[in-house]
Amino acid sequence: MDTAYAPQPRGSRVPVGLRAPFSGRTWREFLYLFLSLPLAIMMFTYAMVVTTAGAGLLITFLGIPVLAGGLAGARALGTLERARARALLRLDVADPEPVRPSKPTLMGWVGAVLKSGVSWRHLLYSLLHFPWALFSFIFSVTFWTLGWGLLTYPLWRWTFPAYLGHSGIQLWGDGIGHGAYLDTPAETALTSGAGLLLVLAGPWVIHGLTQVDRIMVHGLLGPSSLAARVSQLESDRGVVVDTAAADLQRIERDLHDGAQARLVALAMDLGLAREKLAEDPEAAAKMVDEAHGEVKIALQELRDLARGIHPAILTDRGLGPALSALSARCTVPVTVTVDLDHRPAPAIEGTAYFTASELLQNVSRHARATSATLDVWHTADRIMLLVTDNGRGGAHTAAGSGLAGLAERLDAVDGLLVVESPAGGPTCITAELPWRG
Structure with missing residues (x-):
């Protein structure tokens, strides 16, 4: 999850607070909030229609498949929302587990969809996201446009006398020509300064608003905690199996290249010593003495190998x-x-x-x-x-x-x-x- 602005580039003298209003992250998050309202309206309308239609038809058999189809549609809309969160919020949310019907039939699929908690969470997201999207859209658009509008006030103040018949932004008026206007150089500078403060605060306000969206997307559109845990355990089991297989291969390789090869050579040496025992006892005794040394080395290798598997001192x-x-x-x-x-x-x-x-x-x-x-x-x-x-x-x-x-x-x-x-x-x-x- 992207929770902080990029660190200041080496050699840059512009503080991060001044760069934030122009950063790509700020504008991506603002675009996310801007697009949330029309999409939330569509999803809320869809959720209300399918819910009421399915509930109203429950007195007939048609209500069940209509409700199941509505839940499937909510899952499809959730896929769109996850893709939007990945692209604009850089929120990496895994896709939830797919629907797995117990029987490869239409009714099996309908039952699996209705029993899926993921499907109902997607429908709940469609209902809950609308009021938040409405609030965040109004607040972010108002805050962001007001800030930039006030900051650039000196550039467009000329439009008031040219087209509206008064000297600047009106603070108050009585409707008969009396009022207070922001038109002096000092007032224009203060207005622009207030806009600068809003612009500098805007990225953090927008980021705070999108944090709620991140929580909702992650909590309602992602896999359940149980499914995530099962997936992690399956991955961990694969690691354990791979590690065990690698350890077995290592042990087999060590035995083949080490103790086994040494014992084979030892058996051949003892066979030669037995053949020489009658005709050359001294040479045979020397070969037996060398074989004794090889036995000690082989035993040490076996001890080292056993220690690598599980040392006796650890058990004892x-x-x-x-x-x-x-x-x-x-x-x-x-x-x-x-x-x-x-x-x-x-x-x-x-x-x-x-x-x-x-x-x-x-x-x-x-x-x-x-x-x-x-x-x-x-x-x-x-x-x-x-x-x-x-x-x-x-x-x-x-x-x-x-x-x-x-x-x-x-x-x-x-x-x-x-x-x-x-x-x-x-x-x-x-x-x-x-x-x-």
Whole structure:
């Protein structure tokens, strides 16, 4: 939602308050208010006709399909209003969920439309928007035109003596030639100054009026909160599934390229050692000794892989000791502080651990830091995790970055990732997760 005027361009000496009356946003919003009245009249008339016609025909069978058709028309008009809000108010409102009839028949469609809360909200918008559109149209047009008219008064004051027979704008008169007129240079300047004040205030007045329209469009013409939540959960589920698939592929690749390949080579070496055992015991013993070393390396790789899936210390001792062990493997000295009175749910505990693991890996690989801190605490119904470093900064959550993927994974469990990393550092990254103890 566009809630503020564009920042002052670099090098511009004109304050934003003086530029606002000429900004594109101001005139787009004024055009929106100007067009609202004729469209609101059309929508209000339509809503009244279909409502009264449908209600009047309810004593017959025709009332139900007439009312359903009217609701469908209201949804079509709502599509027009959303498009107008996107174009002029820069309000990005998602389209509501479509009508899904339980049966692919006319009566199934009629029933689905009548049971759709979205359809009734569109009809309610058509009824409620008319009085507000009438008020905002009159107020904005009067305020805006009066301001510009008074500001430019010195340019058109000559029309009064030329065509109206008096010297300027009349403040009062008795109808017999006596009255007060704004005609002296000082009065003309004051009138123009008053117009300037109205013109400067106009963008903020217009913006305030359109805020009500934004609320109405978003609340009545957008998807319901339940539908939006369902859509978000579906998106989050997709992220979780994709992440799980990527983790499985990583584990498979690590096993294939690491421990599995080493164990295959180990089996071949042991086979050769067995063949040489009778004819060259010393060579066979040397090969067995080398195989023993390979076994140790393979076991270490398997331990590292298991730790990457879910470390045993996390299950056995909890988040504090697990994070201390994790920070000990970081190439940068890390100070760890964990303040948890009890353990969260295993899923949240695991997510917090792997979030800290990825953030510390970023510190090791990219930050060029000499020190870092890791703080974890419990507040209300959230678990907070803060990683800071004194590195070069510049971390971001732009698409394609590792932090962007981490933010998506946290969002999938109702979490949040906040990155503060100005160029030159320091970097502070806060991860917030729901506490499910």
